[in-house]
Amino acid sequence: MDSRELTSLLAEHRLLAIIRGSDPAACRRTAEVLVEAGVRLLEVSLTSADALGVLSGISATLGAEAHIGAGTVLTADDARNAQAAGATFAVTPALADGTTTAIELGMPVLAGAMTPTEVLAADRAGAAAVKLFPAGGLGPGYVKALRDPFPGLHFVPVGGIGLADVSGYLRAGALAVGIGSPLSGDAPHGGDLGALRARAREFVAAAGEGSGT
Template identity: 60%
Template sequence: MDLLTALRAHRLVAIVRGGDADAALKTVLALVEEGVTLVEVSLSGRDALEVIAAARTALGPDAPLGAGTVLTADDARAARRAGADFLVTPALGEAVEAARALGLPVLAGVMTPTDIVAAVRLGADALKLFPAAQAGGPSYLRALRGPFPTLPFVPVGGVDEDAARAYLAAGATAVGVGSPLIGDAADGGSLDALRSRARTFTAATRAAALGGAR
């Protein structure tokens, strides 16, 4: 898949991490039904590879489906076998190199300018600014875009609806959202509440895209 084009088009990556594999699968499917096109299933969740495999079967071969919290080359290979077609890492390391070797696009975790230079050198398709809130929020993103004005940043960590708008206005290509969007749905909580939050987030990110944020 062309991850960068998808990030620019959809502006939102939902991060599903749950303690109940069946609920996590239902969460993925509900998000997609509500128009959240880019979903990653964190490998730190319960039976995450089985969730990815079941989601791939349900969604078909062409739907984007990511694996998150990919730390090692073994993680990358297992995620690909399960059906993931893009990978997300919390930091730089062997998982980024493994993704490139497997021909999978990768959203690579960075925090500092040194990380950013290293990620570009490794061939990352986009840069996951993580943990974004602790790094300094939208003002930090603006500062990074001074020396790196054309690189695609995706802030992750503490991104609620207001923060999503602020990051996109500051030049983020997309935002990654976990608990403010997922809530307790992936642990067996309300799917109706999840659907409502999904509509809110997709409306916010689409409005930002129409407003011309990069």
């Protein structure tokens, strides 16, 4: 996958599901349920238990049905290990060595930034899109404000975004939204998969409505 393909997929699906959990088997089941419910872009945080094993497992079983990236990529080793485990893109909470190494390895990166200075640095580093993080306290208006000085950049707000917020961020100009616990709930820790399935369908529908499809 290259940067253009990743941004195209984000523009098409408008939703990136973030999996972070304490139970590797539950993380894998979470990924399966998300894909069954129509989610096509998944991020496995490297802070999850046995994250590389989870990445490897779901990449092998779901790779034909979904696009799977690694999140919380901070170090050069994080980037290398994530790619070896099957991740096709990297997501970072901030600009760090992992950003540079992932790009050098040919992995498109959603690079974390919040301020205009950080946004510009992420773009100059070669990020495919800017992960606007943490976005929840800033609101859709912040995305709109950033798009005025940076009209050519792609923004993916992440952090504290609930179901009711999705359409507002997309209509403000976000390329997509990244959703963690408001979507995954307790499922990656061994919780209710039925509830996860219902939430996933709601988020997929909200992303479609927000994009006008």
